[in-house]
Amino acid sequence: MAKPVSIEVWNPRGKYRVVSTKPMPGTRWINLLIEQDCRVEICTQKKTILSVEDIIALIGDKCDGVIGQLTEDWGETLFSALSRAGGKAFSNMAVGYNNVDVNAANKYGVAVGNTPGVLTETTAELAASLSVSAARRIVEADEFMRAGLYDGWLPNLFVGNLLKGQTVGVIGAGRIGSAYARMMVEGFKMNLIYYDLYQATRLEKFVTAYAEFLKANGEQPVTWKRAASMDEVLREADVISLHPILDKTTYHLVNKERLAIMKKEAVLVNCSRGPVIDEVALVEHLKQNPMFRVGLDVFEDEPYMKPGLADLKNAIVVPHIASASKWTREGMATLAALNVLGKIKGYPIWSDPNQVEPFLNENVPPPAASPSIVNAKALGLPVSRL
Numbered sequence: 001m002a003k004p005v006s007i008e009v010w011n012p013r014g015k016y017r018v019v020s021t022k023p024m025p026g027t028r029w030i031n032l033l034i035e036q037d038c039r040v041e042i043c044t045q046k047k048t049i050l051s052v053e054d055i056i057a058l059i060g061d062k063c064d065g066v067i068g069q070l071t072e073d074w075g076e077t078l079f080s081a082l083s084r085a086g087g088k089a090f091s092n093m094a095v096g097y098n099n100v101d102v103n104a105a106n107k108y109g110v111a112v113g114n115t116p117g118v119l120t121e122t123t124a125e126l127a128a129s130l131s132v133s134a135a136r137r138i139v140e141a142d143e144f145m146r147a148g149l150y151d152g153w154l155p156n157l158f159v160g161n162l163l164k165g166q167t168v169g170v171i172g173a174g175r176i177g178s179a180y181a182r183m184m185v186e187g188f189k190m191n192l193i194y195y196d197l198y199q200a201t202r203l204e205k206f207v208t209a210y211a212e213f214l215k216a217n218g219e220q221p222v223t224w225k226r227a228a229s230m231d232e233v234l235r236e237a238d239v240i241s242l243h244p245i246l247d248k249t250t251y252h253l254v255n256k257e258r259l260a261i262m263k264k265e266a267v268l269v270n271c272s273r274g275p276v277i278d279e280v281a282l283v284e285h286l287k288q289n290p291m292f293r294v295g296l297d298v299f300e301d302e303p304y305m306k307p308g309l310a311d312l313k314n315a316i317v318v319p320h321i322a323s324a325s326k327w328t329r330e331g332m333a334t335l336a337a338l339n340v341l342g343k344i345k346g347y348p349i350w351s352d353p354n355q356v357e358p359f360l361n362e363n364v365p366p367p368a369a370s371p372s373i374v375n376a377k378a379l380g381l382p383v384s385r386l
């Protein structure tokens with residue numbers, strides 16, 4: 001058993017005990033819980049990633065709900081511990097929930113919440129930032145300046161890739177992938193090719209309308225294409241961004257063979273999950289192809305990078321910050337808290353997890369519903385008619 005962990009307590013006399021495994025941005029999420037008679041316990045342990053044993057110690061003998069993190073292993077052990085403590089409510093403070101064994105949660109009747117929508121543009125903006133930074137070698141140039149190596153303008157200094165008129169590829173045109181695609185098409189007049197299991201109809205309509213706008217103004221219209229395969233995207237695109245969920249079908253989706261069919265001067269961006277790319281193969285590909293560039297926000301074995309990646313000038317690496325804007329992170333905390341509160345209070349499940357704005361308006365009380373419960377159907381939870 002792990003040693004008792006340090007905690008911060010709000011509303012100690014609250015009827016319901018809600019545990020958060022990490023301090024989260026903002027205070028609205030705390031106030032929303034204590035206003036509904038919850039005692040809120042926030043783990044203030046300095047340890048970045050809590051172990052299963054740490055979280056069992058946090059849960060204790062009585063716990064009505066837990067807000068957890070994407071770095072934690074939520075499966076049989078933790079859901080059985082939460083159930084034994086009388087709890088039936090859990091939420092990831094993340095939209096991705098590959099760290100959660102939903103079947104185990106179903107076994108113990110525990111609702112699993114996530115935080116879709118509030119992080120869509122923030123994440124897409126970072127993917128766009130990495131795309132431009134890699135294409136134009138921003139980080140290399142910054143390091144060059146700071147090293148005092150600049151001794152005047154040169155025709156060939158840090159020459160990169162132009163984006164306008166080139167092809168942007170998206171693998172996984174869901175919420176974030178579609179937002180990213182629009183940013184790159186509308187912002188840089190790139191032509192789109194995307195691959196997804198489902199047709200991204202809204203995205204296609206947006207790009208079609210933008211093309212008509214450009215044409216009406218005497219400019220070259222942009223184009224879009226839904227690829228029949230992922231390989232088609234990898235062959236044709238100049239910049240490719242990965243935005244699928246991580247599951248067994250997307251593990252190592254980008255491997256040695258697929259890296260080999262990409263353009264030698266392509267840019268590859270990953271703001272989804274690290275294991276979507278075979279990172280060992282990527283390091284070797286980057287070594288063999290110095291004009292191929294990557295922008296990575298996520299890594300196969302976070303928090304570690306595969307050997308050699310940190311030494312490569314054609315790789316930009318940032319520590320899983322794609323959703324890290326103030327508004328988004330405070331909103332994620334709010335959605336996660338309301339997921340847990342909703343289950344505790346017996347509220348129905350919000351009918352559309354893609355429209356969570358009503359929960360994010362600080363000037364009005366949130367709807368009496370859980371914003372997004374991924375196993376609502378499996379648990380037979382009622383859907384809100386609001």
Ligand SMILES: NC(=O)C1=CN([C@@H]2O[C@H](COP(=O)(O)OP(=O)(O)OC[C@H]3O[C@@H](n4cnc5c(N)ncnc54)[C@H](O)[C@@H]3O)[C@@H](O)[C@H]2O)C=CC1
Nearest residue numbers: 096123172173174175176196197244245249271272322323
């Ligand atoms: N780096 C970061 O901080 C963040 C990472 N993420 C990651 O991004 C993922 C996507 O988030 P959203 O866009 O909100 O989810 P979403 O569910 O709206 O979109 C995911 C898309 O992936 C597609 N997909 C699933 N399997 C596929 C396959 N085998 N090939 C191609 N496409 C496939 C789905 O059809 C769907 O359209 C999350 O699951 C999470 O892992 C999300 C937010 C922040």
Ligand SMILES: O=C(O)C(=O)CO
Nearest residue numbers: 093094095096119323
């Ligand atoms: O939401 C997610 O899935 C993240 O990776 C962090 O925002």
